[in-house]
Amino acid sequence: MNIKRGEMMRNRDSEIMKKWIDAWKNAGASLQEIKRNELQADDYYQKNLPLLNQMLHYAFDHRTDRLSSGLIELQQIVMKWHKKKSEQEDNVQ
Numbered sequence: 001m002n003i004k005r006g007e008m009m010r011n012r013d014s015e016i017m018k019k020w021i022d023a024w025k026n027a028g029a030s031l032q033e034i035k036r037n038e039l040q041a042d043d044y045y046q047k048n049l050p051l052l053n054q055m056l057h058y059a060f061d062h063r064t065d066r067l068s069s070g071l072i073e074l075q076q077i078v079m080k081w082h083k084k085k086s087e088q089e090d091n092v093q
Contacts, residue, residue: 038044045052 041047
């Protein structure tokens with residue numbers, strides 16, 4: 001009789017967990033929809049202008065100067081990759 005009781009409790013616990021998982025899945029979808037609606041609202045920027053200004057000022061005050069855009073470095077990486085790939089293809093043939 002104790003085995004059946006333990007099994008019933010595990011089944012009940014399993015069902016409760018499934019309900020919690022479903023509830024959180026639904027909550028996540030609902031929260032995403034709420035956030036999307038908030039961001040798409042016509043007055044979003046007007047409501048959040050002070051916060052947005054603070055963020056931009058912080059980014060400006062803590063910026064770092066760059067001597068390049070990174071384009072030259074990217075080109076060098078791509079050239080190395082292309083050269084390595086070409087060498088590998090030559091070795092296969």
